[in-house]
Amino acid sequence: MSTPVPDSASPRRNHGRASLVPGKLKTRTNANGYKEFYDENLGQWVLTHRRAMENHLGHPLSPDLHVHHINGDKQDNRVENLTALKPKIHARLHLVDSDACLRCGRSGHWAADCDETTDFQGKRLKRR
Numbered sequence: 001m002s003t004p005v006p007d008s009a010s011p012r013r014n015h016g017r018a019s020l021v022p023g024k025l026k027t028r029t030n031a032n033g034y035k036e037f038y039d040e041n042l043g044q045w046v047l048t049h050r051r052a053m054e055n056h057l058g059h060p061l062s063p064d065l066h067v068h069h070i071n072g073d074k075q076d077n078r079v080e081n082l083t084a085l086k087p088k089i090h091a092r093l094h095l096v097d098s099d100a101c102l103r104c105g106r107s108g109h110w111a112a113d114c115d116e117t118t119d120f121q122g123k124r125l126k127r128r
């Protein structure tokens with residue numbers, strides 16, 4: 001008959017293990033249809049697509065930028081489906097034209113072909 005090894009027999013190892021294996025991430029879908037997860041470090045719910053974009057960029061996202069799901073699926077948080085843009089252009093994509101240019105907000109061309117110097121409201125855009 002074998003006796004179970006008490007935890008105290010290898011405290012360092014057990015401790016290390018505990019911190020390496022994260023608890024199951026708590027997730028939910030918020031009222032707007034976006035996925036959120038509970039960030040234990042922050043002690044608050046975080047929008048998964050924003051965090052995914054921040055991880056991709058390697059720095060925190062400016063609060064005056066939104067993150068949009070390019071294919072329209074708010075649950076699809078693959079980096080290639082996400083793009084950061086100005087809130088006004090984001091709103092236009094959702095309310096007016098889902099195929100509008102992600103850069104200037106005008107209809108009829110893609111962001112990759114965009115050579116506009118102003119956005120759809122006439123506000124100057126940064127050159128690229």
Ligand SMILES: [Zn+2]
Pocket residue numbers: 067068069090093094
């Ligand atoms: Zn969006």
Ligand SMILES: [Zn+2]
Pocket residue numbers: 101102103104105106109110111114115116
């Ligand atoms: Zn454009």
